[in-house]
Amino acid sequence: MNEMALQVTDLRKSYGDLKAVDGVTFSVATGEVFGILGPNGAGKTTTVECIEGLRRPDSGEIVVLGRAFGADDPEFRRRLGIQLQSTGLYPKLTVREIMRLFTAFYDDTLETDALLDLVGLRERQNAPTAKLSGGQAQRLSLALALLNKPELVFLDEPTTGLDPQARRAIWDLVHDLRREGRTVVLTTHYMEEAEELCDRVAVMDHGHIIELGTPRELIAKYFRETAIEVDQVDGLTAEGLAALPAVGQVTEENGRFVVFSAAVPKTMSGLFDWAQAHSLELGQMVVRQATLEDVFLKITGRRIR
Amino acid sequence: MKAFTALYLANAREFVRDRLAMVITIIMPLAFAGFFGMIFGQGDQAAGIRLGLAVQDNGPLSQQLVAILESPSMAESIGLTVADEEKLVESLRAGDLHAVLVLPAGLTERTAAGEAVNVPVYYDPSSQSSTGMGLGFVRSFLNQANLVAQSAPELITVDERSVMAEKQNPAAFYAPSMLGLAMLWLGVFGTAMPLVEMREKKVLRRLAVAPLSTRTVLAAQVGWRVTVGMVQTILFVAFSVLVLGLILGRQAHLILPIALLGAVTFVTLGYFIAALSPTSEAAIAIAQVVNFAMTFLSGSMFEPEFLPAALRPAMYIMPLTYLSDALRQVMVGFRPLFPLEVDVAVLAGLLLVLVPLTIKFWRWE
Known part of the structure; x- marks a missing residue:
């Protein structure tokens, strides 16, 4: 088994003159919770979306779970769990129907009821997704990222805009993932979130990784x-x-x-x-x-x- | 297949729960067809049958038949015009007659000799009165004629000849034309706009990172919409027959295949519009322009002759022109603008052009 769940080498992506990601290199070990930290526009989401295959990088190498990632490879996607920073679901389908829909995309999945309990959406299972609060929608999105028991989970700003209670609920879920030995890559612009959840953190700004280490190392180094x-x-x-x-x-x-x-x-x-x-x-x-x-x-x- | 079915059902649920989409794609075209068919269709319900009679045979049988038709008891239900065949067919074409019966030369002689004779009956298949009352009357009349001739087996057989009237029952024009329009609306309003909305709400994006091939996602979406188109077609045919009283033409078996081609072509056009539209505002603008141009310049909302000459050429570049024309032909035998093969070729050709263009310009976000 490959010890590296993810290796990114010299990733570059520009939009016109803007170098959104400008030579990013890092790797994530299996079982690690890895945080990408930075302000809005630092290039976090672009980096993650290149890895997820949503965007085509201009150059650079991406190896996911030991193989070069092909965006149009449904079989391979079954091993990944992806929560997008901004996403939508069929607005008129209910929470349960959405879970069923996504369950149909995979062979081996968590039981719907158990997952609903896990993300605390059991009581809202018959609500149309359009009627969910921000926190509920985010938890549903997280549930969809987890339902296929993924080896590698991407969480893109999972708690942005949530109240402290909802944020705490999601933190608990990430702690669970870590205990189960899954690899997690998460982006955030909340420092306390990175400190609370991440084994290691890459600090990004203007498309570069400007610092990389454990939260404690970084604090000790600078403060x-x-x-x-x-x-x-x-x-x-x-x-x-x-x-x-x-x-x-x-x-x-x-x-x-x-x-x-x-x-x-x-x-x-x-x-x-x-x-x-x-x-x-x-x-x-x-x-x-x-x-x-x-x-x-x-x-x-x-x-x- | 599991993923396809699940996505197909998801699309179905979204559609069925979207009342506006239901109204626009299913109910509105039917309402239009009913509205136009009924307001313009009133004059067609004439009392009594206006029958043209051309007598080319002087034998006793023919004389007897003419006598029956001219009898006072018959005069209550039919208005008889006796003239030569050519003139009567002209009248039928002008919409002044419901049917023309020709008693051919040698009718008496040949039936007497035990020879079967085809008796020509002209009728207008696009007119309910003509097909229902006119043709129906002549058929039963000739049955009686067989009794009069005491011929067994029946020697007088009906040779039905359809003649398209210049001025046809408006319902015969509007019902198939509105079905064509319904397919257009399915494409622009039922496909392009929801797709752009799904893209803006980032639903498509979420599907893009699921373990699905693009083919599966598109097949499920197109598949569901084509299903709507087919349901729409069946409703239209039922409505046309049961409510508007249209008689289906001889090529009625081609209604579904033609509508299917139309649905696939216009749903693909919807995808193409969605691919070209960066925002839902743009999609609405493009959809409105396409809808407006096609509706009014395709000869679907009113007959092509009503178009000003300057705009006539525009009709030829509107794909809906060809779909409506094809549907009119196969549904009620309406006089064609183009041969059916041309209609089918234009629609299929457009589809073949649109598919690669749509794939080229398609964007998930």
Whole structure:
């Protein structure tokens, strides 16, 4: 058995002048949950859709489950589970009818009722798909990706636009897949999602993979520091904060300064002294661990969303 | 096959649950046929049979038959015009007569000699009155004539000769023409628009990543729509016969094959429009233009003679012209614009051109 479920080498895809995917190389081991992380327009979906055979790459090599992938190969597709980022289903068919329809495409499938329970759609089984909420539609889409017991599952932004509860339900399903030893490739622009679910993460921006590793590695590489978020108030400047003891970097987001500190007590005490000396009234402060979000910001200089 | 059946049923359910699609593709064409057939068809229901009689035989049998036809009891139900054959056929063609009976020279002599004689009867197959009352009357009359002649076996046989009237029963024109229009609508409104919608809603995309061949997906979609076309045809024929009172022509067995060719061709045209349309707005625009041009320039909505001369050439490039013409011919024996072979060849030719073009321009998203 091939240990690599997926190998992508120097994948390129342009739309006119826009290089959507510009030389992407990575591989995913069997049983791994691999995340592709990046802001909208980074090239995540184009990359995944090239792998899925929905788009024809300009160049590059794609080996899926040990063989070069042929888009028009129904037999081979039976081994894959694909959830598309944007997809539609026959709007007037019910959830159960859609499940039956897709079940007919495969030989070996999960039992419909069990799958409905798994994705929590049992009560909505007779609802037309047009009447499902965003979260329900997403879970149905996930159910369709899983019903053929796929060896390799592609999930393209599976939780985008969902409320926290619906997101948690999908995370649980991905954890289940991982326990069953299935290989999962998922894209997301939620950092916390990548941290929660993925064994390894590729950070994409402008069609390139700019960083690749486990979430912990990435954070450790870029942040040996702790983040202190400080409300912006009059008189408080990024330059002033950067001059405080043990501060590595200062960024701004959502009306707050984020101060990365190698020694929180030293930085804090410096901050208080400085505020007193300048008669500043400090606002709210939060101390937290650095996240992949911070990593992205640090690498690209931009926030992910 | 399992996948095909499942997809076919999915298409069927989507269609049946879409009331608008049902109304447009099934009910509207029938309503049009009924509407036009009835409002323009009123004048045809004349009281009494207008029978033309040409007498070419002076024998006692013929005299006897003429006497019966001219008798006062007959005069109540038939209006008799006696003239020569040629003139009477002209009148029939003009729609002034329902049937023309010719008593041929030598009728008396030959039947007396025990020889069978074909008696020509002209009728207009596109007119309900002509075929129903006119021809029906002459048939039963000649049966009686056999009794009068005391001939056994029956020596007088009916030689039915159809003559197309210049002005035919409007229902005979509208019913098959509207069936042709129904096939067009099945293609542009029942195929192109839902397909573009499915593409915009990304249903096609989801199917594209399922383990299905393009052939299976297309076969299931086209298959279901052609089924709708066939159901439509059967409903139309039933409606035409039962409600509009049309008599089916001698080539009625060709109705289904011709309608099938029409359905496949126009459904493919629908796929072609869908392939060319980047958005559903574009699809609606193209569908409207195609629909408008075909409906009014194909000689389906009104008879081709009504088209202004300047627009007449446009009729020849409208595929619906050929389908409607073929359906009129095989359904009611309406006078042809083109030989049936030409109609079939044009439709089949268009299909052969459209299939590769559609595949070339087809897009799943």
